[in-house]
Amino acid sequence: MMTLMQLGAEFFCIGLFSIGGGMATVPFLMSLSERTSWFSLQELSNVIAIAEATPGPIGVNMSTYLGYHIAGIPGAVLATLFLTLPSFIIIFLLAQLIGKLRGNQTFESVFYGLRPASVGLISSVLLSLCIATFFTQNGSIMIHWKSIALFLFISMCLLLPKVRRLPIPIFLLLAVITGIIFHLGS
Amino acid sequence: MHQNLDLFLSLAKISASCFGGGYAIVPLLQRDLVEKKGWITSDDLSEIFSIAQCTPGVIAVNAATYVGVRVNGGLGAVCATLGLLTPPLCIVTLVAAFFWPYLSNPWVQHALAGLQACVCALILQSVITLFRSAVLDAPSLILYLAALLLSFFTSISPAFLVIAAGLLGIAICRWRGGKSK
Numbered sequence: 001m002m003t004l005m006q007l008g009a010e011f012f013c014i015g016l017f018s019i020g021g022g023m024a025t026v027p028f029l030m031s032l033s034e035r036t037s038w039f040s041l042q043e044l045s046n047v048i049a050i051a052e053a054t055p056g057p058i059g060v061n062m063s064t065y066l067g068y069h070i071a072g073i074p075g076a077v078l079a080t081l082f083l084t085l086p087s088f089i090i091i092f093l094l095a096q097l098i099g100k101l102r103g104n105q106t107f108e109s110v111f112y113g114l115r116p117a118s119v120g121l122i123s124s125v126l127l128s129l130c131i132a133t134f135f136t137q138n139g140s141i142m143i144h145w146k147s148i149a150l151f152l153f154i155s156m157c158l159l160l161p162k163v164r165r166l167p168i169p170i171f172l173l174l175a176v177i178t179g180i181i182f183h184l185g186s
Numbered sequence: 187m188h189q190n191l192d193l194f195l196s197l198a199k200i201s202a203s204c205f206g207g208g209y210a211i212v213p214l215l216q217r218d219l220v221e222k223k224g225w226i227t228s229d230d231l232s233e234i235f236s237i238a239q240c241t242p243g244v245i246a247v248n249a250a251t252y253v254g255v256r257v258n259g260g261l262g263a264v265c266a267t268l269g270l271l272t273p274p275l276c277i278v279t280l281v282a283a284f285f286w287p288y289l290s291n292p293w294v295q296h297a298l299a300g301l302q303a304c305v306c307a308l309i310l311q312s313v314i315t316l317f318r319s320a321v322l323d324a325p326s327l328i329l330y331l332a333a334l335l336l337s338f339f340t341s342i343s344p345a346f347l348v349i350a351a352g353l354l355g356i357a358i359c360r361w362r363g364g365k366s367k
Contacts, residue, residue, distance in 0.1 A: 013345065015242060015244075016242050016345075017242060017344065017345040017348050017349075018242055018243065018344075019241070019242050019348060020245075021238070022244045022245065023309060023312055027337060027344040031341070031343060031344055034341065045302055045305075046289065046298055046302075048302075049298055049304075049305050050281065050298075050301075051278075052205070052301070052304075052305055053205075053301060054205075054277055054278055054281055055201070055202050055203060055204060055205055055273065055274065055277060056202070056204065056274025056277065056278065057244050057245070057246035057247065057270070057274065058244075059244035059245075059246075059247075060244055060246070060270075060271060060274045060275075060278075061274050061278050064275055064278040064279060064282070065278055065282050068278070068279055068282040068283070069286070073279060076275065076278070076279050076282070077275065080274075080275055081271075083243070083244070084243065084247050084267060084271060086242055086243060087243025087248050088243075088247065088251050088263070090241055090243070091237075091238075091241060091243075091248045091252050091255070092260065092263055094237065094241065095251075095252055095255040095263075096255075105359070105363075106356060108359070109356045109358070109360070110352045110355050110356055111355065112326065112355040112358065113326075113329060113351040113353070113354045113355020113356070113358065114348060114351050114352050115316075115319070115320035116320045116321050116326040116329040116333070116351070117329050117332075117333040117347055117348060117350075117351030118316075118320070118333075118351075119313060119317050119320045119321065119330055120329070120330040120331065120332065120333025120334035121333050121344050121348075122309065122312070122316065123317075123330075123334045124333070124337040124338040125309070126306065126309045126310060126313055127334075127338055128338070129302070129305070129306055129309065130306050132302075133299070133302045133303055133306055144299070147299060147300075147302070147303040150303040150304070151303040151306050151307050154303070154304050154307035154308075155307040155310055155311070158307060158308070158310075158311040164311070167205065168205045168308070171307075171308070172301060172304055175300040175301050175303060176300050176301060178300050179296045179297045179299050179300020179301065180293060180296045180297050180300070183296050184296050184299035184300045184303065185295055185296060185298070185300075185302075186296070186299075
């Protein structure tokens with residue numbers, strides 16, 4: 001019961017402070033994994049991968065997976081609802097004010113500061129995930145060259161305007177097949 | 187009542203056919219809500235996304251709530267948001283329940299290693315897109331680097347960094363406004 005209450009509170013805060021969409025929740029999930037024993041960084045990176053590969057918005061999927069992992073079905077429902085609640089309330093209120101707030105100086109200048117900081121947080125997560133994906137340490141440091149090659153290949157593909165518009169599952173499927181054929185991560 | 191059910195089902199359908207995060211849902215909303223249903227216009231949609239990008243939470247949830255309010259007020263917002271949440275809740279819970287035991291299987295591990303490399307590339311792409319719209323000048327570049335370094339090298343809570351960045355945003359804009367007068 002305590003776990004469920006703490007779970008709800010944690011995901012409510014994540015929903016309240018993560019600005020810029022689903023990926024913006026990852027820095028908060030990472031700090032959650034450092035503060036609690038609910039899941040490890042390795043599990044979080046598995047969750048991000050599975051959340052990308054299942055239908056639904058990625059932020060919702062990640063909280064459902066983690067909620068289930070922490071406290072079963074009640075955890076999954078609670079984590080998802082509490083993640084959504086702050087944005088639901090805020091958008092509900094904003095929808096009535098939207099015309100008035102556009103062009104408001106203070107409103108605009110808050111977001112002038114928020115946007116770059118939020119991208120900075122996501123970049124820092126990207127860095128941590130890359131390190132976790134490309135290197136493993138047991139005794140000596142192991143470099144996963146094949147994973148780095150796949151990362152570079154997909155990144156290059158995503159820079160091409162025509163390829164970028166392909167549906168995401170195509171890239172995920174390619175990655176799964178490559179991973180199995182070339183024994184990635186070992 | 188019929189309209190609320192329609193909102194619920196439309197958003198559920200969009201959610202079940204959307205893969206990935208953030209902007210992946212835009213073309214689906216455009217096709218179903220703008221072109222088929224005519225509930226909102228293309229202008230509304232781009233407004234929704236600029237607001238969703240700078241308000242907290244999952245972008246798709248923000249968009250669904252907003253569409254619900256526009257179509258049928260508070261009850262519409264509840265139906266649209268629950269419609270968006272229901273399919274992933276069911277699908278993901280099922281996957282989590284049946285998939286978790288197989289996580290240590292070596293084949294699954296290889297597949298996941300491939301997926302993780304792919305996810306890094308996808309995040310890099312969204313960082314590039316977001317960077318272009320958020321980092322416009324020297325002060326915003328400094329805020330970006332400060333947030334990146336502080337969150338990577340220290341254990342300061344991201345919530346604190348977000349609040350500090352909002353306050354600094356006000357301070358920078360005030361200071362600029364004062365200077366130009």
